[in-house]
Amino acid sequence: MGKSLAQAHPGVPISLIKLLRPKQWTKNALVFAAPIFSLSLLHWSLFWQAIIGFFLFCFVSGCVYILNDFFDREADRNHPEKRYRPIASGAVNPYVALVFGFLLLTTSLTTAFIFNPLFSGLLLVYFLMNVAYSMKLKHIVIMDVMIIAFGFVLRAIGGGLMIDVPLTPWFLVCTMLLSLFLAISKRRHEIFLLQNEKEGHRKVLEKYSIQLLDQMSNIVTTATIMAYSLFTFTSGRTVQLMWTIPFVIYGVFRYLYLVHMEGKGGKPDKVLLEDKHILVTVVLYGISVILILLFLE
Template identity: 50%
Template sequence: MSKVSDKAEKAGIVDKIKGYVRLARPKQWIKNLFVFAALIFAKHVFDVDYFTKVLLAFLCFCMISACVYIINDVVDAEKDRLHPKKKLRPIASGMISKTEALVFLAVLLPVAVTFAFMLDTSFALVLLLYFANNILYSIKVKHMVILDVMSIALGFLLRVIGGALVIKVYISPWILLCTLLLSLFLGFSKRRNELVVLENGANSHRKILKEYSLEFIDNMLSIVTACTVMAYSLYTFMSSNENYYMMLTIPYVLYGIFRYQYIIYQKKEGGSPEETVLSDLPLMINIILWALTSIIILYVE
């Protein structure tokens, strides 16, 4: 009996650990890769000191993102139980209690902030601004039409800015503009997926969805898509004085956007950008090829 109970206890501990890992949502950390944008475009990828600092900045964003996800899951636990996928989250499913989640938050948040200040003060302030933006989003902004998506976009911008500040390099305004537009595209795509998946129950899960309609979101997506392609194209035209090879990366951007639209319109997915990228092989290959091509063009004179 003791062996059986010991096995059951060990299994319970393993399940609890898995619950904490899922609570931190490591799959969504892929969004923190935007921190590396400044490193790549400032041509310091192969500089060990610069790369190490940005890698540590990436880890800081992963920890602070986990804190944000914990808070969101605690606040939205009841609503998540009404969602076909979100009901499986640790708190909504009962795997982790709200008290356990808050204790985890109380440990992780100070570690993330302290580590960030040890890395760079300016970067730490951006990290805190990112955290404050997400808290404000959870409390108020997520109930404000259009501003809710713009708040999500601000989070992506802060990642790029943080990555630039930690290594003290200049970041092109074109990169910031492209990041803003791309993140708006992902944000509106997420809202569209929620409307399609939840259908008549959309309002009960997220009140802000009653302010959106498929027609309205499709119009926003059309505008943002066109602006994203134009902004990126203009960036490639002006990236170097006499080096226009970055124009060769435009087809990757076009395919990536078109492929993502195919996913949200034909496959009825796109509610989670990170899961969409990781689960769609053509899209993932396209992103990798874009990154490799960009690095070759930028670093090989």
């Protein structure tokens, strides 16, 4: 039984937090990739800088969600799920949400500038790119998935800037390819669910087909595994990182299994938390990287 609109009004402070969509924050965990590979998380001060960088990305991405909800509030009120969002449900005044978003964005960019001016500039680019995506670019075929992937690359670069750690080209290529893999899988899942009414969901879906996305996925999957394998040998760290390649292969193959055999993949962050195989693989991969860099380098 669906919840009533009254239940969607938990109070303004809670509603303002819900505007930022905390459930989406797992996407920003890529900020920790550079600190993990550099072992900077072992240094207390750099650990906190990485944490701050993570939350700054969460807040800036939340500002994009606020802007989206503000402009889509009328359409969201007629949507079976989106009508419970804080602005659409009336839990937060649209203009109060807009002011809150502006203040949060300004504070986040200022805080980032204090740590690293380049990081502040990167956050601004990330914000503007996502606004452009929401307003226009998400309707352009192929460009939509590439913008999503580039957003993850900016997160990875941001993690390096926050702790002043240089990133290798192969690391950025791996990030881009893996993000493309997830974005393409997400589009395929959407078409799979809505084959008979693609134009009723995302306009760009009518320009895709499952066959096209499968071709794109094949290319990106192969490139991802090859790029990561090369990264382990050319990262400037120990070649013993090659022992983590099986985790990457299994994780990619498991995700393909979920997409093609179980019809999942629409929400990568949800898959990560709900599929035990992928969750265990990610945990083991992270532990392996840390142990190899600590004891085999």
